[in-house]
Amino acid sequence: MIEKTQSPILRVDDLRVAFGARKKWTEVIHGLSFDVNPGETVALVGESGSGKSVTAMSILGLLPPGQARIEGNIIFEGREIPQLSPDEMRRLRGGDIAMIFQEPMTSLNPVMTCGNQIAESLAIHRGLDTRAARAETLRLFDRVRISDAERRFSDYPHNLSGGMRQRIMIAMALACKPKMLIADEPTTALDVTIQAQILSLVKELQEDEGMAVLFITHDMGVVAEVSDRTVVMRNGDLVETGTTADIFGAPKAGYTRSLLSAVPRLGSMAGESLPRKFQIYSRNSGEAEDIKINETPASAPGAPLLKVQGLTTRFTLRKGILGRVAGRVHAVENVSFDIRSGETLALVGESGCGKSTTGHSVLRLTEPDAGTVNLNGENVLEMDKDKLRQARRRMQMIFQDPYSSLNPRRSVGNSIIEPMLVNGLATREEAHYKARELMTQVGLLPDTLERYPHQFSGGQRQRICIARALSLEPDLIVADESVSALDVSVKAQVVNLMLDLQQRLGIAYLFISHDMAVVERVAHRVAVMYLGEIVEIGTREAVLGNPQHPYTKRLLSAVPVADPSRRHVSRVIDEREIQSPIRQPDYVPPSRSYLEAAPGHMYLDADIS
């Protein structure tokens, strides 16, 4: 690496942050120190609760005054930030240090036009008048590659996609040529192809403007992609700091090793056809735990269970006096696949591709327009209410957000017992006994049944959701982004649990996910969805190892690689937005034909644009 002789632009020295009120303070950052040099990118990584966002917020003084106490020193260009007056602080924010946030959907004011929100920054810090601010805003739009800048200026945030909004946020941050940019998980909420675009944009702008970047993320792949130096945090403590190459090449701390080892790496399953559990690493020593974890073979597919044919779900958009049909969302268009018992079919694709709607349509949580869904030879779509209820007993669902999918006012025991009682499968005592058994099965203490969801962590809650789904002994579980919200190590554990249950109980999974690396681990077969259609389907080995459809290739190439040495291999960044599946009312989907790359490996014979 280049030797930096300059003095650091930002120095965080023995930072301690505590939350609380009235003498009851809980310290969440315990003496953190690190430097950021001019023009350098430093990544702050850690799992949830590590205090990385709190650190960023305390640098900009954004923590709620009175509820947060900051000790230690934060020195920016020789000035002690905690000592600044409110006016000086205001000039610093947005002027010298700019910040972009995780949630582009909620980080923009919904009642102000995008242009005005940027122009406001220019007016405050650079004193530009309305016309000059507008001209400069248009230039900034161009800088962050927002096309049609004139129109976008007067658009409100809700008119834009998540990726577009994040570009607006970046334009806002760049408005006053800050010396440093703090990016707090800026790509976590975005799709992987959009993430790649935003990352390359940030890198490019950083080189042009010569600003320092403090990049906060939980994703080791993103760290490897962007940062010069890395600071690893855990529970408010500094674990390790060093150049990114060193951290990835020769991590010293056990925790760093465990974090790196836990990262699912795309391509690590080459040459294997069956799913394989994640190796679990000790958080302290970084050594592999439970070496025998993969001795039991993964489940091999059994008899055919679910056969979906020509499944089509559209949502009608109406407008006008008579509710004229203005267009249709072709959410699921002529989708066919089958799943055997004990098999996992992964449905992958980006937001809006229809993968969740497909899952819902199979369970008839959303009523499909056409097609057949055969479960054990019976068509679910033709069942009456009673039969459907019985059928749903055999098809359960696990959702993405373990926080909102459990009733907060109901003990977890009650949540697990309810499905059994509702379906008349057991008496209260039997159900209670069974619930204890299920808790053990998902790796939780049966004695915690009386507790309420808020007393569990995210990973534990997802285990509870799994226990609830298992209580009906289903043949099929639709797992809709079930591990996406979890930290890497927890993700590995939940995935292992799901594989374990599959092998023991022969459950089939329809595993809906956007995370290619996890999919590679769990899936027997993979179906790639784009704009409501399956563009490629086949065994996991074939689809990920030998992708045929251009969209599959694009998706795979956008996944960040957790290896800093491979970063400078030039990647062609696709500047395309994710397409919308909204069509005119008279749109007739073209008839599609699939080509066969290998037995069972089919892909759509059509160019996507």
Next chain:
Amino acid sequence: MATFLLRRFGQAVILLIVVSMIGFTILHLAPGGPLSQYAVDGSMTQADLDRLADQLGLNRPLPVQYGEWFLRMLQGDWGVSYRDRQPVLDIIFSHLGATLELMLTATVIAVVLGVWIGTLGAIRRYSFFDSLATVGAMVALSIPTFWFGLIVIYVFSVGLDWLPSGNRYTIGDGSFWNRVHHLVGPSIVLALVSTAVWSRYMRSSMLDVINQDYIRTARAKGVSERRILFRHAMRNALLPMITIAGVQLPVLLSGALVTETVFTWPGMGRLFLDSISYRDYPVVMGVLMFSAVIVLLGNLLADLLYSVADPRISRQS
């Protein structure tokens, strides 16, 4: 937008029909009737009363009476008052001005005070001011309007002699300041409950908004706290208030009924009470229908305003 308007209009018509049926039925089921006025002093014989009932059409079956009243109402003929033979619509319009004056003033007071108290309470949450405002709102909501009105009259008119105790202006002096002077008492009394309601809703709406991500964004780009409050937070926090304004309209109308009576304010509320005690059915039904129309129009207006004020709604088509 047109679909929305048409649907709302249809709903309004159905609601009006239901309101009129219920009002008409209750009125005629109540003991006594227009004729009881004449019966009390004994100067009329039963034959006279029967003849009168026949003339007024009161001896026909209720549905027939309703049907006739309804059809005429649609044609703009809201009947004539039993009391003074004036057309009902004329009577209503002659009282409308006074009520609107009172309600508008009270609304302005309630909105300005309520928004201010609510906002301050939200940004200084759990402060002394906030606790005071919370207790104050509870007290204001618990005080019956008629009692508060009497207290205001007792203290400020009888005791301190600062305010007139009733009427819209002094007879013979219709000057602007004289009218304003008369307006102070009743509008404060009428505004009390609404102020309490507004301040509570505004507080929770503001609390909601100041914890949003986009407020953090504004702070991170160096916007001053003042500008954050007025440019970023206020507009978002006021959006739900538009709906509250619509919902508050009937509360305000019924409050006006009591306030006008206490302050002998010559508006629709007092007209309504007077007409009930005179068994002046055409006027009672007229005021009832008129109020219903005002409430429905007010809510429709609130919804339209909302879609104008919130870009997320107006732009989505």
